[in-house]
Amino acid sequence: MEILRNLYEMTAIGSLFQSPETIFMLLIGGFLLYLGIVKGYEPLLLVPIGFGVILANSLGGEMGVVPSNDEIMHMSLLEIAKNHGIMNLLYYSLIKTGLLPPIIFMGVGALTDFGPMLRNLKLAFFGAAAQIGIFSVLLGAIAAGFTLKEAASLGIIGGADGPTAIYTTIKLAPHLLGPIAIAAYSYMALVPVIIPFVVRLTTSKKELKINMKEQDKLYPNKQPIKNLKVLKILFPLMMGGIVAVLVPSAVPLVGMLLFGNLVKEIGSSTERLYKAASGGILNTATIFLGLTVGGTMTASAFLNTQTIMIIVGGFIAFCFSVAGGIYAVKLHNLFVKKKINPLIGATGLSAVPMASRVANELALKNDPSNHLLQYAMASNISGVIGSAVAAGVLISFLS
Amino acid sequence: MSEGFNTAFMLLAVGMITVFTILALIVIFGNILILFVNKFIPEAKVKAVVSRATQGSIDPQKLAVIVSAVDVVTEGRAKVTSITKAE
Numbered sequence: 001m002e003i004l005r006n007l008y009e010m011t012a013i014g015s016l017f018q019s020p021e022t023i024f025m026l027l028i029g030g031f032l033l034y035l036g037i038v039k040g041y042e043p044l045l046l047v048p049i050g051f052g053v054i055l056a057n058s059l060g061g062e063m064g065v066v067p068s069n070d071e072i073m074h075m076s077l078l079e080i081a082k083n084h085g086i087m088n089l090l091y092y093s094l095i096k097t098g099l100l101p102p103i104i105f106m107g108v109g110a111l112t113d114f115g116p117m118l119r120n121l122k123l124a125f126f127g128a129a130a131q132i133g134i135f136s137v138l139l140g141a142i143a144a145g146f147t148l149k150e151a152a153s154l155g156i157i158g159g160a161d162g163p164t165a166i167y168t169t170i171k172l173a174p175h176l177l178g179p180i181a182i183a184a185y186s187y188m189a190l191v192p193v194i195i196p197f198v199v200r201l202t203t204s205k206k207e208l209k210i211n212m213k214e215q216d217k218l219y220p221n222k223q224p225i226k227n228l229k230v231l232k233i234l235f236p237l238m239m240g241g242i243v244a245v246l247v248p249s250a251v252p253l254v255g256m257l258l259f260g261n262l263v264k265e266i267g268s269s270t271e272r273l274y275k276a277a278s279g280g281i282l283n284t285a286t287i288f289l290g291l292t293v294g295g296t297m298t299a300s301a302f303l304n305t306q307t308i309m310i311i312v313g314g315f316i317a318f319c320f321s322v323a324g325g326i327y328a329v330k331l332h333n334l335f336v337k338k339k340i341n342p343l344i345g346a347t348g349l350s351a352v353p354m355a356s357r358v359a360n361e362l363a364l365k366n367d368p369s370n371h372l373l374q375y376a377m378a379s380n381i382s383g384v385i386g387s388a389v390a391a392g393v394l395i396s397f398l399s
Numbered sequence: 400m401s402e403g404f405n406t407a408f409m410l411l412a413v414g415m416i417t418v419f420t421i422l423a424l425i426v427i428f429g430n431i432l433i434l435f436v437n438k439f440i441p442e443a444k445v446k447a448v449v450s451r452a453t454q455g456s457i458d459p460q461k462l463a464v465i466v467s468a469v470d471v472v473t474e475g476r477a478k479v480t481s482i483t484k485a486e
Contacts, residue, residue, distance in 0.1 A: 128422040135411040142403045226441040393414045
């Protein structure tokens with residue numbers, strides 16, 4: 001009998017039934033895995049995050065991230081690993097230091113092609129307009145009782161850029177990392193639902209039929225590009241210089257993005273670096289980012305009203321960002337002869353390249369000859385820069 | 400609360416102005432860069448040389464593939480000037 005009791009105490013069964021909220025968190029972890037595996041929503045992130053949630057809520061496993069306090073902040077990494085387990089070692093060395101989001105940005109840069117943006121530079125403005133969701137939800141979050149730092153972390157979900165949202169939250173409100181990361185990546189996965197929803201509310205059929213290629217034929221670009229290869233090497237250097245001078249706090253994100261892009265564009269002489277940045281390093285960083293973000297989602301940290309408000313606020317921020325881009329295009333169309341399809345504005349939030357693909361599909365539904373993917377990518381890529389700059393502004397003012 | 404709102408409104412204004420300014424500068428300097436590259440480092444017109452030498456003997460798509468492959472493998476140090484079919 002004694003042996004059986006010891007065996008029972010060794011397992012987590014008893015403590016599991018004493019804390020139903022942990023069972024609920026395990027179900028959430030399972031649901032995230034379901035979304036990633038079965039539904040195919042952002043599987044590269046939702047699978048590690050979902051599994052991280054399950055690990056964090058496995059009682060006795062010491063895989064849940066301990067909220068930072070004075071005691072833990074003065075521990076060495078060895079002590080953290082010894083006292084709080086390996087998940088905390090990963091969290092405090094890779095996430096709390098802000099290391100992984102810039103590393104992921106380097107990989108994103110290596111997978112980004114600035115060609116479409118260079119061919120349609122003017123469309124970059126819509127990537128700026130679409131950042132309105134970030135700042136307007138910041139206001140709403142203050143009204144809802146969030147502190148400034150928390151509100152800024154919530155608002156940044158509207159940038160539709162997972163690493164940027166995580167980086168900003170680490171800097172400003174690390175205790176909200178779990179719900180903000182989940183909201184950011186879930187809504188990014190739901191871009192095919194959110195963009196058509198906002199487009200339906202804000203645009204007319206006539207506007208959606210604006211054919212970008214026909215507009216280009218009517219009003220051709222005055223400046224053809226004569227050496228795209230050289231331009232693609234010089235462009236990130238120039239862009240990096242501008243960001244470094246004006247918003248240095250955005251450099252960890254934008255700088256790494258541009259470095260990743262540079263090693264891609266240089267060509268065969270840096271091919272090994274490009275392959276490492278876009279393959280092994282990016283994938284490794286994604287695994288640890290996902291697992292540790294999931295690891296922050298213990299029942300005590302996740303199950304509260306703030307989480308619900310973040311989920312709702314994140315959705316509003318996304319919708320406002322899409323609408324901001326659309327209305328900027330409409331405003332532009334009032335004053336110029338060469339019209340732009342409002343769908344280009346809808347892609348001003350990041351979520352590359354899914355937002356562009358969704359916009360392209362919507363355009364093709366209204367006019368089967370209206371292939372606007374390349375145009376949408378221009379505004380979409382500038383949205384990545386825009387959201388990183390917005391994050392830099394928030395961090396430099398609030399941290 | 401009102402202090403929080405004031406800061407939030409300030410961030411709204413500063414943030415949007417900064418994002419627009421940075422992207423505007425990227426557009427302006429990007430255009431200057433395009434002008435500079437077009438004027439001082441335009442791409443060598445290899446295709447024209449090749450097409451003249453091999454006019455009518457090779458499919459333009461295959462020609463483009465060969466020219467690009469040579470460019471990548473030799474890291475831009477070599478150019479295709481003529482293509483002759485091996486017997």
